[in-house]
Amino acid sequence: MELNFGDELSQAAVVVFTTIVIILLICGIPSNTLFLWTLLKIKRLRIIHNAFVGNLAVSDFLITTYLLPFNLVSLLNKEAKIPDFLCQINGIFAHIVFSSSVISVSTIAVHRYFKICHYKLCLRIYTKTIACAVIASVWIIGILFAVPLIWMENSLIFDPTVQMCIFNRYVSQTYSIVYLFACLFTPVSVTMICYYKIYAYVIRHKRQLLTWNNGIGQTRFRNDVRSTKSTFVVFVVYLVLYSLFGVLATFFDKHSQVATEIHSTSIYMAYANSCVNAFIYGFMNKDVLKAYKEALRCRRSRKIKNINILTQDGTSTQPSIFQTKSSNIKETESPKCKTSVVQNPSQKPNSMITSI
Template identity: 30%
Template sequence: MPDTFTLIKNRTEPRLGQLERALATDGSARPAWVIAILASVLIFTTVVDVLGNLLVIISVFRNRKLRNSGNVFVVSLAFADLVVAFYPYPLVLYALFHDGWALGNTQCMVSGFLMGLSVIGSIFNITGIAVNRYCYICHSFSYSRLYSYRNTLLFVALIWLLTVVAIVPNFFVGSLRYDPRVYSCTFAQNVSSSYTVAVVVVHFLVPIAVVTFCYLRIWVLVIQVRRKVKTEESPRLKPSDLRNFITMFVVFVLFAICWAPLNLIGLAVAIDPSRVAPHIPEWLFVVSYFMAYFNSCLNAIIYGLLNRNFRNEYKRIVTSVWVTRLFVTETSRAATDGRSMKSKQSPPPPLNNNESVRDRVNKESLK
């Protein structure tokens, strides 16, 4: 396997653009305040990512109102966001404080695979959510048959299968490389122009187009219902359905905002790597990359702000954890106080000359 990666690297090395060759020899360290800002963003993202997405998953399993076919995709999306918090993000954080440290070949491949699993899995799950909402609102009569429990699980499994299939070509093209600008192993945009264009189109532009179509159709229906235009295919929207749609629409918009700069940079570099890549400011690439990082912690926050059921379940989970913690603390404190009271009890006074042990016992029992 190492020989295969070496051959791939040797084949792709001549195609590297000027920017990547310059970065390979660049040993300049960033100012301490820049490192502090990047580290703070990454720490905040990691903590909120783990806590928020765990809350989402637990909420769906605990709350009967949240256990529906649409939220199966929400749980899948939360899992995709969690993936990066347990391996790639900690490695990036370690590299931030150890300037010049780089991933080994195996670490780079594993980190790049998990990063791709999270990124591509997120956009594919967001697409699945949009299609689900479109079928639920615009084709409600056939929704129950199309999104049965079994079919929904099959759709989610298909999403993850397509995600893995989309990542595998990177290992043959040799596009997963350590980038010192963002301290992580990531997709190298200037390894192959045609492959970069294909990645941006298939992994970003096509899903965005599908999601946009679905949400535009939903908005048209919402406007029709608001204006009381009755048609055969126009069901009466419930307020909860409208809130759920708005929540998922905001999730999509934030994803597009966070990931658009990085994808547009990749598309520009792919068109003419030798001329465009050297003129892209390093700060712009770094900011766009950390914006993409930041997106993984936003979804759980959006659910809590815009969805009443998620918000109430968040409160119940946090309250139950807090009450359990107080109960354990008070129990341990009471046990400690009981042991200390026993240890502080004074020994009985010595026996008098004319007093026997039996007399002492009788006195104690009469008290």
């Protein structure tokens, strides 16, 4: 079954939306791939907060790499139509991914709140096991809300304006209200409350935090605030790009009441949200940008750094560079002296664990 909007997309609208989809694919796939690759490759980024951020990146990656190409193929060929069975699968898949995406934004905000406002409590609550359970719960909730669509008649229908199967939010008013409340309004409300409490806490304790004598504590707090700013911007961009879709879903009870171009614009704005998060993290957090550069390096530098060896008698020696042969490497070691390796003062220390 197809949706009836009265008019199909004009040729000019098709050209515009095709261009938009191509841009989203060019920007979205490499950026999300780089972001996930960076989280996996750079060890200092493997922390609990980044696990929640990475979960959101997985949703964005699936949207840009799987759903968007179907739109592009259909826009380039109006006569193309995917089989009904695949259309249903794509509709359910899109429903799960978009639901998990908005809930993931909420889990990031909740963790940020505990990390900044209740740091010691956060260390006890957010263990690796709890973090994995939360991430799994995000996807389980998305799947549970997608299961009824299998038995609801006309719940997933082909939308020619976006050339894909989408959730028919007008087929059941009860289900739509429950879904919007559980997977949209509640996560968004929780996220807004968390960021407001974080802002109030930082303003209220700003002078106290600046008087800390613990330099490590100050550095940790500054990193947490910087990463919170980037996740807050991600949330604001999410609200802006999903606002039109939310208005149409909430205040219009029939597709015929919405202009075709406006409906399509709301869908592609939602797609655009999945392509900008990796850029926001890199632009607002210099540590993330540095991690991007490290992840893109093909191999590590083999430059030999200067080291000093301190012996028991306090003397300092500068070792010579060993010349190695392909079949034999000779090493000398004195059993009478205890050695320790000290880095050259000019060498920069390893950077702290970074949260995105």
